[in-house]
Amino acid sequence: MIYKLRVHIGGQHDFDAEGDKETVERQFSVFTELVRSVLSKAPRRNDEIPESLEHFVRTDSESIFLASVPATDQPAADAILLILLAHRSMREEKIVRGGELLKSLKKSGIQVGRVDRALNRYLGGTRALVVKTGIRRGVTYQLTERGVAKAQELAKGLERC
Numbered sequence: 001m002i003y004k005l006r007v008h009i010g011g012q013h014d015f016d017a018e019g020d021k022e023t024v025e026r027q028f029s030v031f032t033e034l035v036r037s038v039l040s041k042a043p044r045r046n047d048e049i050p051e052s053l054e055h056f057v058r059t060d061s062e063s064i065f066l067a068s069v070p071a072t073d074q075p076a077a078d079a080i081l082l083i084l085l086a087h088r089s090m091r092e093e094k095i096v097r098g099g100e101l102l103k104s105l106k107k108s109g110i111q112v113g114r115v116d117r118a119l120n121r122y123l124g125g126t127r128a129l130v131v132k133t134g135i136r137r138g139v140t141y142q143l144t145e146r147g148v149a150k151a152q153e154l155a156k157g158l159e160r161c
Contacts, residue, residue, distance in 0.1 A: 070154060
């Protein structure tokens, strides 16, 4: 008799097997062990605000936003750097979706039509602070090492104010 087993776990782990009962059970046990190991290593959300960001970063159930807009030459772009740094340090998310950045900017009191236009000078080239990947609604942003350094410098500057 041929056994078929299909399992879908957590929106991203699928198992599909077909064959005799012993083979399917053996494969399924290996699959469950792999999923357990992956889920145990999954980063946990840490909404605790680091000391360097606590003066101007706020959170709610769905987003990270700024309590005050940076008083710099490019406030929107610098706010994005700070929000990306907050995602990196608080939620261990190095890559952030464009839509989430727009929500964060709006809650911070900054209106921009598009994140990439606000980041204009910080994108692309060998001295880029932010890397943009994807197209249309699938666009994501990530700080480069230079971008992390610049965002930390901005955070220290805002901390003094």
